[in-house]
Every structure is written in C-alpha cells, then in structure tokens.
C-alpha cells in the first residue's frame with residue numbers, strides 16, 4: 578500500500594536553469610536524473626573538491642548500512658526519511674521492507690524533481706506503507722504532524738536526516754529542528770544523521786571554496802559544521818558504536834573506503 582500527501586504540480590515548479598542539490602547529488606552518485614546545468618556545476622565543484630563524489634557515495638552507503646542495522650539488528654519498523662533525495666538503487670523502503678515487509682516509511686523532501694520521481698519511492702510491499710510528503714525541513718512541526726498520519730508515534734521511529742541539516746544555515750535553527758524532531762519520538766527511537774564538516778582531521782577544510790562556489794551558483798545554499806556542532810544534534814540521545822565518525826567508516830568493513838569529510842552517526846533515545 579502506498580499513499581501520498583503531495584499536491585500536484587511538482588513538474589511546474591522545476592527550474593532547469595539553476596543547479597539543484599537533489600539533481601547534482603544524483604549526478605555525483607552516477608545517476609541519470611539531472612540536467613546539463615547540474616552536470617556543469619557538479620563538474621566544477623568536483624574540479625575544486627574532487628572527494629565530493631566519494632562523499633556522495635559514502636553517504637548513500639551509510640544510508641544502506643544504517644537502515645539495515647536499524648531494521649535488522651534493532652527491529653525498527655517505522656522510518657521518517659527527511660531530505661530523501663532522488664530515488665536510486667537502494668532506497669530506505671526497499672532496504673527496510675526487504676528485511677521486514679510490514680515496515681512503514683515516510684519520505685520528506687521539498688525539491689520538485691524529487692516530487693516528480695516520488696512514484697518510485699511509493700512502491701510499497703502490500704504489508705507495509707510508503708508515503709511522500711512535499712515539505713520543508715524548516716517546518717519540523719508540519720512534517721511531524723503529517724507523518725503522524727502514517728507513522729504511529731507511540732512506537733519507535735527511526736528518523737533519517739542524511740545531508741539535510743547542512744541546508745539550514747542558521748546554526749541555532751538547525752539545533753532547534755533536531756531537538757523538536759527528537760522530542761516527538763518515543764523512547765526506543767533512533768536518529769541517523771550525516772553532515773558535512775570543515776574539520777581538518779577529516780580533510781574538510783578543502784570544501785570552503787567549493788561551498789562558496791556552490792552558494793553563488795546553485796541552490797539551496799549549504800554550510801558545513803564542526804564536530805562539536807554536529808555532535809550537539811544528538812544531545813539527549815545515546816550514540817551507538819562507533820559514535821560520530823566519517824560516514825564512510827561507520828560500521829564499515831575493515832578495508833572500507835577513505836575517510837570523507839562528512840560525519841555520520843546513529844543514536845538511540847532511551
């Protein structure tokens with residue numbers, strides 16, 4: 578079963594003249610759902626900061642490992658994936674429902690191209706549910722309210738916030754969004770999050786000029802943050818092993834990829 582609370586008209590809002598994050602991210606991952614402007618900006622950023630492709634792939638692999646961990650080892654059956662991105666080979670509902678067909682998944686994004694492709698995200702098993710909400714992360718209360726039509730907030734929910742709070746430029750607002758989302762969750766729930774960093778110990782200082790170029794030529798504007806700021810999103814939660822690390826190395830095989838300047842962690846609400 579699948580449902581969508583989306584208004585019609587995603588394609589009418591598409592702007593193919595300006596590079597958009599969801600489409601450029603798709604380009605870096607190796608997808609086909611992007612336009613010439615996205616390829617041009619994506620190439621330029623990759624020229625300035627070549628590890629960006631590794632970051633995009635590592636983030637996506639983190640999604641796979643974390644959903645497998647949450648659905649498999651932790652028995653989570655409800656997922657709220659905020660900042661979903663364009664559908665790709667392994668989406669949250671496919672991984673979760675492969676492990677537990679009755680899993681319920683709500684996707685949230687505000688990019689019109691993701692809305693256009695939402696059909697691919699809404700192919701649920703008969704036992705489970707997938708839903709798509711066209712909404713802005715700046716309004717977490719609206720997201721939670723609409724998600725509660727599909728998810729039971731009296732039972733554990735895993736919130737996936739992968740590469741999304743970096744689009745909330747105001748540091749205090751980003752903390753407030755994380756706080757509000759976590760406050761709405763019952764105990765036994767989880768927060769999985771990734772976020773770019775400028776920290777030199779993950780090689781993040783090189784993305785300062787690339788992000789400046791992005792913010793002058795593409796949308797939406799982005800920022801990176803320090804380890805301390807990113808760790809603070811997990812305040813009140815218990816970080817699970819291995820804690821806040823380069824997302825490429827979170828529960829990865831020993832011979833796994835290089836460190837990328839994108840932190841990732843999963844935490845539980847006790």
Ligand SMILES: C[S@@+](CC[C@H](N)C(=O)[O-])C[C@H]1O[C@@H](n2cnc3c(N)ncnc32)[C@H](O)[C@@H]1O
Nearest residue numbers: 599602660661662686687688713714739740744
């Ligand atoms: C870097 S991509 C990450 C996609 C996916 N979570 C992943 O990790 O592969 C960020 C996504 O966040 C979405 N996004 C950016 N700003 C947003 C906002 N204000 N509200 C909702 N979604 C937003 C973009 O459209 C894009 O799809």
